[in-house]
Amino acid sequence: MLRKDCVDAAFGQFLSLLEWVCWKWGVYFVKVNPNGTRQTCPSSFATVSNSLEARGHCCSECGYRMHRDHAAYARIYDLAL
Ligand SMILES: [Zn+2]
Numbered sequence: 001m002l003r004k005d006c007v008d009a010a011f012g013q014f015l016s017l018l019e020w021v022c023w024k025w026g027v028y029f030v031k032v033n034p035n036g037t038r039q040t041c042p043s044s045f046a047t048v049s050n051s052l053e054a055r056g057h058c059c060s061e062c063g064y065r066m067h068r069d070h071a072a073y074a075r076i077y078d079l080a081l
Helices: 002-025 068-080
Strands: 056-058 065-067
Touching: 056 068, 065 068
Parallel strands: none
Antiparallel strands: 056 065
């Protein structure tokens, strides 16, 4: 439990520092809730049930295919705007 608190505190401190650096350099900074970004299709916003072992994102609703990390990035990008 103490270890998790230390990791959370270090990550929180990192985010605060990153936010300050972005403000100082005039770079856009936003925190995005990462929950569900892997399961949501960035094209149709349908819920996709891909297993963790699957490296690709394949949407049965719209046929959107991409590497799962790129699909999660596209979803996070949509949430940030
Ligand atoms: Zn889709």
